[in-house]
Amino acid sequence: MAQKQYRNIDRYRDLLTRIAPSRLVEQTRQSVIGHEGSLEAFVTALSFEVNRCVMLARGADPRDVLSPAAILVMGSTGTGKTHTIKAVADAAGLKLFVFDVSTMTGEGWRGASMINCLSQVADYQAANPGEICLVLFDEFDKAVRVEPDGGEVASSFSPSQSFLKLLEGGEMPFECDTSKSAAIKTLNLDQVVCILGGAFMGLDALVRKRLGDKSGTTVGFGSSYAAVRTAAKSANELRDSATIEDVETWGIMSELCGRIGSVINFNALSVDDLVQIAYEQYLPKHNNMMGNGAKMELTADAARLAAKRAVKEGAGARGMLRQLRPLMMYAWRDMREDTYISRATLVVSDGELAVAYERSHEPRGFCRKRWGRIRPF
Template structure:
C-alpha cells in the first residue's frame, strides 16, 4: 500500500509540474521565436525545442556538404559491412549533455500562453472601475496636497480604462489620453503614480528616460520601457497590454542646443517614442532590456497602454517668465517685469510654446494631450506630510518604538522645525526623511539600553540642537516582579 501511495504522489507531482510548464510557450533554441509565431516545435532532449523552419534549414545545410567523406559510396559500403567494428570514423557528434542548462529557458524568459477567450466579454468590467471621486479619495489617504493633479489623473485613468473595457462606444473610437506631469523635485510625481497603480491593481513599469538612446547605440533601446512592463505583468502579454508605463526624467531627452554632433539621447529618443505613445505593435525581448540572439521576442500592442511622463524641467520657469515679461508695459496699472519673480506657482502658467522652447519636439507633445503641473511644497504641506498619510514617516518610527514598548510623540513645534529645515534644503519631501534619520539616530541607539523608558517626546529645542528630548519613566505598575521583590527587601 505504501508503494502505491508513493507512486500516486509521484504522478500527482509530475502532473502539477506539467501544468506549470503548460502555462508557458516553447521557444525555438535557434531563432528564439515562441511557438505561437514559429508553429509546432520539434522536441529534443534536455527540453530543447527547434521550430520547423530552423530544422529544415539545418538539414538542408547538412545535405549540401560532404562531411569527412560521409557521402562517398565506398564509405557507406564499408560502413554497412562492418558497422559494429568500425563505427563512424573521423566523425564527432554533438553531445546533447553539453547543452545542459542552456536548453532549459529560465521562467523569467518564458512567454505565457494567451488564454482562449470563451466569449466576447471585455477584459475589464466597466462596472468595477472606480469612479474619479473614489480614485481621488483613495489618493488623498496617501498623497498630501496636489488637488488639481489628483483630480486630473483620476479622470484620465477612469476614461482610459473605460476605453479599454469597451473598445468602442457607438462606433466612435476613443483616443488614448497620455499625460505629462511637470513639477519640481520632491513634490510627489513618482509617488502619485506608484500609489495609483497599487490602488488599481494593474501592472506598472517605472523607467528612467536618462538611459534611453537611439537604436544601435550603447544604452537601453526605446522598446525596453515596454519590456519592463512585460516583466511587471509576469510575462503575460494580455495583462501587460492594459498596464501603465511611467517614464520619469522625461526632460532629460530634450533637444540639445548649439550642438553639431548627432543627438542620440535627446531628439532621436523623442522621435523613437512617437510610435509607442500613438499605439503600435512592437517586438520586445522577454527577460532582458536589449534584443540578442539568446532572448525570445514577443509582440505587444501599445494601443491600450497608458503612458505617463514626468519631469522636473529645470530652467522652465525662466522660459515662462521671459514669455510673460513681453506682455509688461509702462504706465498706471501696468504689469511690471518683477511681478513674476516671487511667484511660487509659475509652472502652472506653462504652455506648449514654452515646452517647445525647452527642447521638446511638437510631435512628441502632440501625443501627450493632458499636461498638468504639481505645486512646490510649502511649510504647511511639509507638516501634513509628516503626520497625515497612512504610511507617514513619523508613524513608521512610532511603530518601530512600539515594538520596544516605548511611546514616541512629536509636539507641534518639533514638526514646524523639521519642515523649516526641509524647506532650506530645497529638495522637496525627500529632505524630511534625511532630517528625521539624523536626529532619531541617538534615540534609536539609546532607548533599547534602558527598559524603564516608557515615553519619548521630541521637542523643537531638540531639533534645533538647543536641548534634548523629554523622556518619561514607566509608572510603578510597569515594574517587573523582580523589581517588586527588591523594593520589599529594602523596606524590611
C-alpha cells in the first residue's frame, strides 16, 4: 500500500511539472493560434485547480485548502475555445471529458443524461485510481439560464442543482441504471476539475450597460468622456471586462455563480488569425488527404477573402473552413481522377474563390527511368 502511495506521489510530481503555467502555455502555443491573454488566463486557472486536487490526493485536509470552483470559459462559435481546452489537456497529459449540456435530459427521457455522463467519469476513476481529470460541460449557457419569472429554461432536469452538487467536493455516490439493474457508483469530486463553456450571447450588451451606468454616476466633463469611451468599445473589449456579476445578471443563478472561480473570455479570431489557421492547420491537413503526390496551395488573396467573409459572418474558424472546404473537396476529386494535374491552387477570380489547376506532361506520382520506362515511386 505504501509503495503504491509513493508511486502516486511521483506521478503527481510529474503532473505538477507538466502544469507549470509558463511551460504549459509554451507547449500549447504550438497548436493554438491567437488568444494570447485568454490562453494564459485559462492555463493559470487550470493549474491552480489541478494543484488543489493534487494537495487533496496527497492527503491534505479539505478544511485547509480552498473549496472547489469551476472555470467559466466564454466565446462565440468558432473562436476555438474547445480546441484550446483540448490542446491544454493534451499538453498537460490530463484526461478530458467533453459533454454537451444542451442535449442532456432527465432520467427516462431520450438523450444524454447527467447521470450517464457522470458514470463515464466514475468508471474512469475506478479504472485509474488517483488520476485527476478534466470535465468540460459545453453549451453550458443553453441549459442553466434562469428566466425572468424565476424558472430555468425549458428542460427535463434541473441543471443548476446538478452543477451545484458537482462543485461541492468530496465523494458523491449516485445511482445509475445498468442493462440489468440499478447500481451505485461513486465519483470523487476532489479529483475532477469542472470547466463550463458557452457563448453567452448578449452578455456584451449587459457589460456595456453596466459600464455606461457607472460612468453616468460621475459629475463633470469626465463623465461624458467615459460614456463615449464605453459606447466605442467593441464586443470583444466588453466581454473582456465581464465579471461574475455580469454572468449572474445574464441569467445564471447566484448560488451557481458563487462556485465559479474564474471567468475567461475567448475573443473572436481576427482576419490575420484565420489566415494563419488556414496555412498552418487546414492546408496541411488537406494535403495529407490528397495522396499520390498531389498538392494544393492557397494564395494570400484567397486566404484573406475567406477570412474576411468568416469574420463578417461571425463564424470564426468554422466559417473559414466552410469557405474553403467545398473547393478543397472538388480539387481532391479532380486530382484523384486526373493524374496529369500537378497542382491545384485556391485563387480569387472575379471576386470569388476558385480553383486553378496546373497540368504536366507526365502522370503525377510517376518517374521516367533512363531507358524510358515509366514506373511509380
